Amino acid sequence: GDPATHFFFVLSGTVKLCRIAPSGEEKVMDLVRPGHYFAEAAMFMGGRYPVYARVLEPTRLVELDNKHFLGLLRSNADLCVRLMSTMSQRIHGLVNEIDNLTLQSGAQRVIGYLLQQLPEGAAPPSVRLTVPKHVIASRLGIQPETLSRVLAKLRGKHLIDVHDDQIVFNDVDALRCLS
Structure with missing residues (x-):
């Protein structure tokens, strides 16, 4: 709930955006990775940040002053259109997320x-979980135990292999059919 005076661009690392439920439980709203920014919507709304941010690893950020950036937007139509495009994509992503959480x-x-984490053309197809499993579970709207059970079931069906934070996909097509 700090005053929203800046927004932030992530150069390296990962930032976790969260809200705290009345029960005290932390809900991960987003994971912001390099090349992306956060808190830009607060620039237009004024007031306070609706979420809090925590870095998950050593992270470098660029802090952009809202008043200065609004001045840039007023004088640069191309910059304004690019920001609107990115914000529109984010809104579309949030609509998809609501679908995923409810359907x-x-x-x-x-x-x-x-x-989604699988890099293009990875051979063998695998991903490294770069954030703790409880953070992933919160981001997906499930309990950490549910995440562990799902991974165990997928491993039991020989669809994946799990080695610490590395997940190897044994049958990407079958996984796509299940998603």
């Missing part, structure tokens, strides 16, 4: 998340 099972959300 997909926990297992489907886990599989979808893993497939």
Whole structure:
């Protein structure tokens, strides 16, 4: 709830954006990675930040002053259109996220998340979980135990192999069918 006077561009590292439920439980709203920014919507709304941010690893940020940036937007139509485009993409992503949270099972959300992390052309197809599993679970709207059960079931069906934070995909097509 700090006053929203700046927004931030991530150069390196990962930033976790969270809210705290009345029960005290932390809900991860987003994971912001290099090349992306956060808190830009607060620039237009004024007031306070609606979430709090925590770095998950050593992170470098660029802090952009809202008043100065609004001045740049007023004088640079191209910059304004690019920001609107990015914000529109983010809104579209949030609509998809609502669909996923309301229409997909926990297992489907886990599989979808893993497939989103898969780099193009990775051989063998694998991902390294760069954030703790409890953070991933919160981001997906499930309990950490549910995430562990889903991974165990996928491993039991020989669809994936799990080695610490590395997940190897044994059958990407079958996983896509399940997501």
